[in-house]
Amino acid sequence: xxxxxxxxxxxxxxxxxxxxxxxxxxxxxxxxxxxxxxxxxxxxxxxxxxxxxxxxxxxxxxxxxxxxxxxxxxxxxxxxxxxxxxxxxxxxxxxxxxxxxxxxxxxxxxxxxxxxxxxxxxxxxxxxxxxxxxxxxxxxxxxxxxxxxxxxxxxxxxxxxxxxxxxxxxxxxxxxxxxxxxxxxxxxxxxxxxxxxxxxxxxxxxxxxxxxxxxxxxxxxxxxxxxxxxxxxxxxxxxxxxxxxxxxxxxxxxxxxxxxxxxxxxxxxxxxxxxxxxxxxxxxxxxxxxxxxxxxxxxxxxxxxxxxxxxxxxxxxxxxxxxxxxxxxxxxxxxxxxxxxxxxxxxxxxxxxxxxxxxxxxxxxxxxxxxxxxxxxxxxxxxxxxxxxx
Amino acid sequence: xxxxxxxxxxxxxxxxxxxxxxxxxxxxxxxxxxxxxxxxxxxxxxxxxxxxxxxxxxxxxxxxxxxxxxxxxxxxxxxxxxxxxxxxxxxxxxxxxxxxxxxxxxxxxxxxxxxxxxxxxxxxxxxxxxxxxxxxxxxxxxxxxxxxxxxxxxxxxxxxxxxxxxxxxxxxxxxxxxxxxxxxxxxxxxxxxxxxxxxxxxxxxxxxxxxxxxxxxxxxxxxxxxxxxxxx
Numbered sequence: 001x002x003x004x005x006x007x008x009x010x011x012x013x014x015x016x017x018x019x020x021x022x023x024x025x026x027x028x029x030x031x032x033x034x035x036x037x038x039x040x041x042x043x044x045x046x047x048x049x050x051x052x053x054x055x056x057x058x059x060x061x062x063x064x065x066x067x068x069x070x071x072x073x074x075x076x077x078x079x080x081x082x083x084x085x086x087x088x089x090x091x092x093x094x095x096x097x098x099x100x101x102x103x104x105x106x107x108x109x110x111x112x113x114x115x116x117x118x119x120x121x122x123x124x125x126x127x128x129x130x131x132x133x134x135x136x137x138x139x140x141x142x143x144x145x146x147x148x149x150x151x152x153x154x155x156x157x158x159x160x161x162x163x164x165x166x167x168x169x170x171x172x173x174x175x176x177x178x179x180x181x182x183x184x185x186x187x188x189x190x191x192x193x194x195x196x197x198x199x200x201x202x203x204x205x206x207x208x209x210x211x212x213x214x215x216x217x218x219x220x221x222x223x224x225x226x227x228x229x230x231x232x233x234x235x236x237x238x239x240x241x242x243x244x245x246x247x248x249x250x251x252x253x254x255x256x257x258x259x260x261x262x263x264x265x266x267x268x269x270x271x272x273x274x275x276x277x278x279x280x281x282x283x284x285x286x287x288x289x290x291x292x293x294x295x296x297x298x299x300x301x302x303x304x305x306x307x308x309x310x311x312x313x314x315x316x317x318x319x320x321x322x323x324x325x326x327x328x329x330x331x332x333x334x335x336x337x338x339x340x341x342x343x344x345x346x347x348x349x350x351x352x353x354x355x356x357x358x359x360x361x362x363x364x365x366x367x368x369x370x371x372x373x374x375x376x377x378x379x380x381x382x383x384x385x386x387x388x389x390x
Numbered sequence: 391x392x393x394x395x396x397x398x399x400x401x402x403x404x405x406x407x408x409x410x411x412x413x414x415x416x417x418x419x420x421x422x423x424x425x426x427x428x429x430x431x432x433x434x435x436x437x438x439x440x441x442x443x444x445x446x447x448x449x450x451x452x453x454x455x456x457x458x459x460x461x462x463x464x465x466x467x468x469x470x471x472x473x474x475x476x477x478x479x480x481x482x483x484x485x486x487x488x489x490x491x492x493x494x495x496x497x498x499x500x501x502x503x504x505x506x507x508x509x510x511x512x513x514x515x516x517x518x519x520x521x522x523x524x525x526x527x528x529x530x531x532x533x534x535x536x537x538x539x540x541x542x543x544x545x546x547x548x549x550x551x552x553x554x555x556x557x558x559x560x561x562x563x564x565x566x567x568x569x570x571x572x573x574x575x576x577x578x579x580x581x582x583x584x585x586x587x588x589x590x591x592x593x594x595x596x597x598x599x600x601x602x603x604x605x606x607x608x609x610x611x612x613x614x615x616x617x618x619x620x621x622x
Contacts, residue, residue: 007502011486018485018523299481302442303539304470304498306463329515338578 033278034329039336090118110206127187324361399448426598473538530561
C-alpha cells in the first residue's frame with residue numbers, strides 16, 4: 001500500500017512539475033483567489049476595530065447621567081473600570097453651573113480637558129485649551145456677545161444660594177457675598193452646536209468659584225466597541241453603579257453600526273464573487289487540462305485504471321494545487337490587507353495565524369469543487385476512441 | 391479449450407458492419423497475426439479482443455468466460471488482469487520516465503515495484519535508459535518500453551496493434567525478436583499488422599476483408615525470425 005501511495009504522489013508531482021506552464025496558470029488563479037479571500041477576511045475581521053477607532057472622531061457614544069442628584073468621582077471610576085482601558089478611548093465628566101459675566105447669566109461647564117479632547121475630537125478651538133488655573137475657553141457665541149478674544153481677561157461671578165433664599169426666606173436676610181474669579185481666555189470654541197453658548201473651565205477652578213466640592217452632572221464616554229458590546233457595557237454600568245444611569249448616544253452608535261454592517265456586507269459580497277470567479281477559472285483550466293490529456297486518460301483506462309483511480313489522480317493534482325495556491329495566497333493576502341489598512345486606515349493590521357490553514361482549506365475546497373465537472377468528463381473518455389487517435 | 395474464441399462476432403456502426411460474424415480461435419501460447427487492408431476491421435477486432443470496445447453481437451470467450459456482455463467496469467478489470475496492450479503510437483505518458491511508465495501498469499494491476507520494472511526494461515534492452523523521459527527515447531526505444539509495460543503484469547495474452555508501424559527496419563527486428571522471446575516463454579500473442587514480413591514470422595495468419603475472415607494461413611517454416619523481402 002505504501003508503494004502504491006508513493007507511486008500516486010510520484011505521478012501527481014511529476015504531472016504538476018513537468019507540465020508547469022498549464023499548472024502555473026491554475027496556481028496563479030487559485031493564489032489570487034486565496035489572496036483576495038485571506039485579505040478580505042482579515043479586513044472583514046479587523047474593520048470593526050479599525051473603523052471603531054475612526055468612528056471615535058464622531059465624539060462620545062455613551063452618556064452617564066445621575067440616577068439621583070449627582071455623580072461622584074468614585075462612581076465615574078467604577079464605570080470606567082467596568083469598561084476597561086483597552087476599549088475606553090476617552091472619558092470627560094462635566095459639572096454645569098450658571099455664572100454671571102458682566103451681570104448676565106452664562107452656562108459654565110467644568111471638565112477634565114484632556115478627557116474632553118478625546119470625547120469631542122471634532123471641536124475646533126481657536127487658540128488653546130485651558131491647561132492651568134485661571135484659564136478659560138469660551139464658545140464662539142459668548143465671545144461675540146462679550147466681544148472677547150484670545151488673551152483677553154474676563155470675570156465670572158457665582159452667586160451661592162442660602163437656605164433662606166432658597167426657601168424664599170421671610171426672616172432677616174443673611175448677606176452673602178458673590179464669589180468671583182478672573183480668567184484669561186485661551187481659546188474660542190467653534191462646534192456649530194450649543195457648546196458655543198458655554199464657557200469651559202478646569203474642575204478645580206469651578207470648585208474655587210462655587211466653593212463646593214466637585215460632583216458631576218453628566219459624564220461623556222467614548223468607547224471603542226461594536227454596537228452589541230456597547231449596549232452590554234451600558235447595561236452593566238447601570239446595574240453595577242446605582243448612582244449612574246448609562247445610555248448610548250444613538251445618533252453615533254446607529255451610524256457606526258450601519259456603516260460597519262454595509263462595509264462588512266460589501267466585503268462579504270466581494271469575497272463570494274472572487275471565490276466564484278476563482279472556481280470558474282480553475283474549472284476552465286482543469287477542463288483544458290483534461291482535454292489536453294484525453295489520450296493519456298484513455299491510455300490509463302486501457303491499462304486498467306478504474307474511474308475512481310482517474311478521479312483520485314486528477315483530484316489529487318487539483319487539491320495539491322489548491323493547497324499550494326492557498327498557502328501562497330494566504331501570505332500574499334496578509335500583505336494585501338496590510339497595504340489596504342495602511343492606505344485606508346493608516347494603521348497596521350493584526351496578523352491572524354489561524355487564517356493560514358483556513359485559507360488553505362477554503363482553497364482546497366474551492367479547487368475540489370471546481371475540479372468536479374472536468375474530472376467527470378475525464379471519466380467519460382472512451383479508451384478505444386482515444387487510442388485510435390480520435 | 392482455446393484461450394480466446396470469437397463466435398459469430400459482429401460490430402455494427404449504423405449501416406456499416408465493421409465486423410461481420412467473425413469466428414476465430416487462439417490457443418494458449420499461440421502467436422497469431424491478423425492482416426488485412428485498411429477498413430477490413432482489424433482495429434475493431436483488436437479493440438473488441440482487448441476489452442476496449444463491445445461487440446454488437448456474438449460471444450467472446452476469454453479463458454472460457456464470455457466477456458461480450460460484461461459491464462464497462464468488468465472490462466476494465468479484464469484489461470488490467472489478463473491483457474497486455476502494445477500500440478502503434480506507443481502511448482507513453484510524457485511526464486513519466488521509462489521505468490515509471492512500466493510501473494504505471496503495475497500501479498493499476500497490483501503494487502508498483504521499481505526493481506521488477508527495471509528488470510522488465512532490462513529484458514527489452516533498456517536498462518540504461520530507465521530514467522529517460524519518452525521525449526529522450528527513439529521510436530524503437532519507446533516501443534520497447536511499451537513492450538515492457540505490456541508484459542510486466544504477466545498477462546494471459548498480449549495484443550499488439552501495428553507494433554512496428556512507426557519503426558525503422560532495425561527497430562522492427564528488435565521488436566519482432568522480443569515477440570519471439572515472449573512466444574518462447576509461452577506468452578500468447580495477437581499481432582495486428584499491415585506488414586507481411588511481420589505477419590510471416592507468426593505461427594498463423596488470419597486475413598480480414600470487409601469485416602469477415604477472408605482466409606487463414608499456417609506458417610509451416612515458423613521460426614519467429616523476420617525475413618526481409620527485397621523489392622525487385
